[in-house]
Amino acid sequence: MHNIFPFTAWIRKYRWSFLPKDLLAGLTVAIVLIPQGLAYALIAGLPAVYGLYASMVPLLIYTFFGTSRSLGIGPVAMDSLLVAAGLGAIASVGPENYIAMAILLAFMVGAFQFLLGLLRMGFLVNFLSKPVISGFTSGAALIIMFSQLKYLLGTDIEGSNQLHAIIWNAFGKMADLNPFDFGIGLIGILLIIVFKKWNQKLPYILMVVILGILAVYLFQWVDKGVDIVGEIPKGLPEVVLPSVSLNSIMELWPIALTLSLIGYLETISIAKGIEDKMNGDQLDANKELVALGLSNMTGSLFQSYPVAASFSRSAIYYEAKSKTNLATLFTALFVLLTLLYLTPLLYYLPKAALAAIIMVSVYNLIDFKYARELWKYRKDEFFVLLATFAITIFIGIMEGIIVGVVISLLLMVYRTSNPHFAVLANIKGTPYYRNIRRFESDALVRNDLLIVRFDAQMYFGNSGFFKSRLLNLIDQKGPELKAVILNAEAINYIDSSAAHMLRNLIEAMYERGIHFFIAGAIGPTRDILFSSGLMELLPKECLFVETREAVSFFDDPGKKSELQDKVALQRNSLGNKGYSS
Incomplete structure (x- = not known):
């Protein structure tokens, strides 16, 4: 039973003394996850509520099939950007079926991960070397940050997957800048930085969300053109089978395969990092692949887009000393309560505040230290990192990681042949x-x-x-x-x-x-x-x-x-x- 249902290993040993810590950890992560989910859905090009949908059922499934008690599954910035980049590159994906394709993509990502897990093919992520991942994530982080300029400036900036195009489009719209949106975003960034340095245990993301909502509501800044989240559908998502067609599958499978490997790599690297710090966890890489696959496939039935593990939320589980995977279940339940009763409170949430949260969060993905180390000691691998980074920001997200993997493999072949x-x-x-x-x-x-x-x-x-x-x-x-x-x-x-x-x-x-x-x-x-x-x-x-x-x-x-x-x-x-x- 343990091989099929990993939760049977911890549920038999569960004690009532574990409950307070699991409950506190689940609530703490939910406080961070709810605004992050709303923000990351915007990165993916989806309505904000889909971030909450992706923060509920996938977590519930991971509770029973995951092997790590401190892994923060849900929407993440990197995968959200890949969803937007991948779907945006498909000409046939119009506004009317964008959401349907994102949901189908989640199912296909999960199917790839589930199949790879059953076949014990987790080793495939070893072909994504650290220089490739570092260059890719640093480039993607910059694109994510600058993609939020349209919310930070409060103006309609044409989106792009190329950094120079985003900056050029932003300069062209500077005359239309909304000072209220810009002020909210700038103050939000400063507050998050100050709160983090003052006391990292503070729920600084929630504080910025509450302050943003109060400011817009009390001063009636909606009349000043401040862009807000607006009405979020109340209640549970409908259970709908993803719309599948042969044409859609043929268009989406390269994106789905890339997302499945990237999402798994993020998840397993975070889980292993936490496992090294915790006693009692016995991480099974292939079971994690199965768990992630089931989370994505089942989540897609409840209108979720692709999910993976978040470093920041996993760190919160670890710091809160969650005892079992039940903490993840509690997080999902808190998101459920938000969807049922609390969505009206988010009506006046300014998108500029969400942009501030995203920009500060993804900045940590840019790894300057590792790049400096490679430049000092391993210049050949620094070239791999630099090439991946440059192609990611100037040509495209998908092209960046593909070319990075190819260069990395060519370097490996060169080394073994000489x-x-x-x-x-x-x-x-x-x-x-x-x-x-x-x-x-x-x-x-x-x-x-x-x-x-x-x-x-x-x-x-x-x-x-x-x-x-x-x-x-x-x-x-x-x-x-x-x-x-x-x-x-x-x-x-x-x-x-x-x-x-x-x-x-x-x-x-x-x-x-x-x-x-x-x-x-x-x-x-x-x-x-x-x-x-x-x-x-x-x-x-x-x-x-x-x-x-x-x-x-x-x-x-x-x-x-x-x-x-x-x-x-x-x-x-x-x-x-x-x-x-």
Whole structure:
């Protein structure tokens, strides 16, 4: 039962003493989630009430299927922007069916996540490297911030997914600026910053919401043109099946797949970060994928758009010391009460106040520190981050992450095809053999012996590199060279192409009168040496446990003991059923 319904693990151990903390945590998160949900729905291009719809049923489902007690599921800024960017790029999505497509998108995102979870494919997010995610989120954060200028300035600014276009459109509308909207937004930003620095435990988002509503209502700023949320439909959302058509599915599936992976990556990274700080949580990545998928699919039946985990709300659950997933259920119930009874109180909520909340919240997504670290220590990965960031803000959201992943994969391929290749020598006065470039004056280099180390698996992508480097070093040694020793400690795999290359290379060395020895090969590598037929070409005396043993044998062939021979030649006798160590 626990594998299918994770809630059975904690509900059996639940104690009444847990209830106050779960209730307090649920209420605290709801206070933040309700205004955030309204604001993020606007980012997605949806009416504000859809942010509340996305803050209810998905949380209820996650309560029973999630494996983290402190994960704040619901609408988030990043996914909201991706919804707007993805749907905005589809020509057939007009205003009349925009909401229907957003709801269908939630179902498709959930279906992808659910299927990937069942197939245990959570590892796919590993292809989204941290530089790509950092560049993408920083660029998206800037677009989110500047997309709120139309609410902050109180004027109708044409939207765009390109930063320069947003800024250009905003400059063109500066003459139409509403000073009341601008004042509300600016004061809201300042108040949030001040309240956060003064006391982070204060419900500063709720305070800005209340102050904004009171100011608009008491001073009748609606008459001054202040843009407000207005009437929010009271009551529960209707249960409606998403409108599905083959044409819609074909248009939405690339966006849905991207959102499913991004949403899962956000969720699992936040959950793992919290798990490291908490005792008792046993996060299951694939179960989280299933839980997120079920939350999105079920939520879509209740008019929710795609959801994921929020860092800020997850941090609140953690700080409030929620004991179980019941805290998430309480948050959903508080949102339910708001939809049933409290929506009239939000009528005068100025959109400029929501813009202030969004702008301050997403600013934390811009990771300056990580970019500086990459520039200082890893300039190749800094280029990946910078390229992803630039493409995201100047070309488009979807293009940014796709190109970032491609560049990241190309960098990985380049690294594996040009791995570290070291020439070793004995360090004076020690039994150690190390890179001669690191120990120049202390390395005892011999003209009759070439010792090399290859720090990667051997496969078709780098076999040519290995062959050319080794032949070049052999030529540099000249006719005095009598033997080559390959330190294979770092080689954990040899594919058929590399094995074929090694066979040809060894034959070429034998023709030149050069012996070839292998030292330090681990069990799986030894298995491949035997299964690929290479050991039919090499004498059994060529395998050694350590480099120094190979050198001793080269100097005195009688020194290799039977025990050394047995250990060096030990291999897996079960074929492909397992690996020897």
